[in-house]
Amino acid sequence: xxxxxxxxxxxxxxxxxxxxxxxxxxxxxxxxxxxxxxxxxxxxxxxxxxxxxxxxxxxxxxxxxxxxxxxxxxxxxxxxxxxxxxxxxxxxxxxxxxxxxxxxxxxxxxxxxxxxxxxxxxxxxxxxxxxxxxxxxxxxxxxxxxxxxxxxxxxxxxxxxxxxxxxxxxxxxxxxxxxxxxxxxxxxxxxxxxxxxxxxxxxxxxxxxxxxxxxxxxxxxxxxxxxxxxxxxxxxxxxxxxxxxxxxxxxxxxxxxxxxxxxxxxxxxxxxxxxxxxxxxxxxxxxxxxxxxxxxxxxxxxxxxxxxxxxxxxxxxxxxxxxxxxxxxxxxxxxxxxxxxxxxxxxxxxxxxxxxxxxxxxxxxxxxxxxxxxxxxxxxxxxxxxxxxxxxxxxxxxxxxxxxxxxxxxxxxxxxxxxxxxxxxxxxxxxxxxxxxxxxxxxxxxxxxxxxxxxxxxxxxxxxxxxxxxxxxxxxxxxxxxxxxxxxxxxxxxxxxxxxxxx
Numbered sequence: 001x002x003x004x005x006x007x008x009x010x011x012x013x014x015x016x017x018x019x020x021x022x023x024x025x026x027x028x029x030x031x032x033x034x035x036x037x038x039x040x041x042x043x044x045x046x047x048x049x050x051x052x053x054x055x056x057x058x059x060x061x062x063x064x065x066x067x068x069x070x071x072x073x074x075x076x077x078x079x080x081x082x083x084x085x086x087x088x089x090x091x092x093x094x095x096x097x098x099x100x101x102x103x104x105x106x107x108x109x110x111x112x113x114x115x116x117x118x119x120x121x122x123x124x125x126x127x128x129x130x131x132x133x134x135x136x137x138x139x140x141x142x143x144x145x146x147x148x149x150x151x152x153x154x155x156x157x158x159x160x161x162x163x164x165x166x167x168x169x170x171x172x173x174x175x176x177x178x179x180x181x182x183x184x185x186x187x188x189x190x191x192x193x194x195x196x197x198x199x200x201x202x203x204x205x206x207x208x209x210x211x212x213x214x215x216x217x218x219x220x221x222x223x224x225x226x227x228x229x230x231x232x233x234x235x236x237x238x239x240x241x242x243x244x245x246x247x248x249x250x251x252x253x254x255x256x257x258x259x260x261x262x263x264x265x266x267x268x269x270x271x272x273x274x275x276x277x278x279x280x281x282x283x284x285x286x287x288x289x290x291x292x293x294x295x296x297x298x299x300x301x302x303x304x305x306x307x308x309x310x311x312x313x314x315x316x317x318x319x320x321x322x323x324x325x326x327x328x329x330x331x332x333x334x335x336x337x338x339x340x341x342x343x344x345x346x347x348x349x350x351x352x353x354x355x356x357x358x359x360x361x362x363x364x365x366x367x368x369x370x371x372x373x374x375x376x377x378x379x380x381x382x383x384x385x386x387x388x389x390x391x392x393x394x395x396x397x398x399x400x401x402x403x404x405x406x407x408x409x410x411x412x413x414x415x416x417x418x419x420x421x422x423x424x425x426x427x428x429x430x431x432x433x434x435x436x437x438x439x440x441x442x443x444x445x446x447x448x449x450x451x452x453x454x455x456x457x458x459x460x461x462x463x464x465x466x467x468x469x470x471x472x473x474x475x476x477x478x479x480x481x482x483x484x485x486x487x488x489x490x491x492x493x494x495x496x497x498x499x500x501x502x503x
């Protein structure tokens with residue numbers, strides 16, 4: 001069941017999954033409204049949703065043109081639908097309410113452009129929009145989506161899918177745990193039952209955690225910073241937490257957390273200019289960009305890449321890819337494998353000419369070299385999953401830093417082997433042991449077949465002493481991880497290259 005679910009999720013980007021989740025919630029609320037099972041007129045809900053969508057879309061188009069950046073339609077629709085789910089639905093005859101909802105929408109979208117540093121926005125757009133509306137117009141968010149038991153099953157199921165897709169259980173669990181602990185610590189013990197019932201039945205705790213807290217562009221990019229972020233927001237989320245007479249609302253708690261996230265995260269968005277394209281293997285190419293400013297990152301980390309597409313498909317115009325270049329190199333290298341039925345994003349990428357630009361942001365990832373250079377490590381790569389290892393190996397070569405590394409690289413054929421020059425250089429200059437597992441057409445010195453337990457034992461008798469880094473197609477990563485666990489390798493010694501929006 002889990003494997004089937006993961007396969008389905010792998011074919012959806014993070015943005016598309018969240019968009020479907022919000023559409024399902026709005027659709028369910030609309031139907032339940034006709035059955036009088038939610039306290040809102042479905043016609044008002046439909047009008048409010050249309051108003052927010054139109055205002056957000058127009059605002060985004062205007063600001064994207066002014067700031068000359070590619071517009072992301074999915075992001076706009078997600079922000080709009082969140083607003084529709086947390087602001088009270090309004091009647092088409094209430095001019096004052098229409099103005100408030102429209103201004104909340106404008107503030108939310110414009111904040112992505114105006115309240116940004118290095119072209120990266122600081123605050124969760126929906127949270128900022130409703131916070132300003134409450135402060136300036138006395139129209140606070142009611143978070144009505146979270147206060148209805150009929151919608152709760154859908155909130156839970158959809159939220160669980162989002163968390164599974166993003167691999168952010170640590171973030172959500174920390175937030176919920178800290179929020180609950182703070183709520184109980186500030187509540188009289190005789191009211192614990194009531195407090196818990198209200199928290200799970202009529203507060204925005206779960207929807208907030210699944211949708212708002214997990215928004216990747218305004219959350220920290222490394223694990224421990226994410227957990228600290230969740231703790232800060234969870235503490236401030238508790239309704240009894242206050243500074244004097246000032247009480248935090250959910251959106252203010254998140255905005256405070258966003259400031260913390262900004263302080264501990266890499267800064268800025270980059271505009272990269274294509275210099276050239278190099279073929280690295282059959283159907284695999286490196287796009288080599290120059291940056292206006294130095295990109296400070298660790299070997300093995302990834303970026304979110306955005307292209308302006310005239311016509312996007314159901315996978316959107318954003319992708320997460322590992323940076324294939326080393327921090328020691330001047331250029332920024334993006335390694336991509338193309339398939340017969342590639343997405344609109346990859347088709348546009350493949351059609352880029354020198355001088356064209358792409359936007360990159362949200363530098364992140366913990367798939368990096370251990371701080372102790374004496375740590376024994378093993379790189380296990382499948383296909384294009386060699387890209388983070390290309391970054392790490394080139395980094396070690398440039399620094400003349402020999403480490404106890406063994407590389408197992410699995411490909412379907414000889415033509416699929418990428419970065420032969422870097423692999424040969426690592427072997428020759430640093431003494432790194434590199435072994436190829438070729439499924440079809442293995443030659444002398446290569447292992448015929450895929451990476452398996454036998455190959456691991458043959459190439460590294462001390463495998464129980466090593467930390468394993470596994471990167472490649474999701475099916476390969478899961479299969480190899482399962483084999484390593486069966487061989488007695490502890491879970492804590494297996495790192496997998498994962499980033500949101502795999503599709």
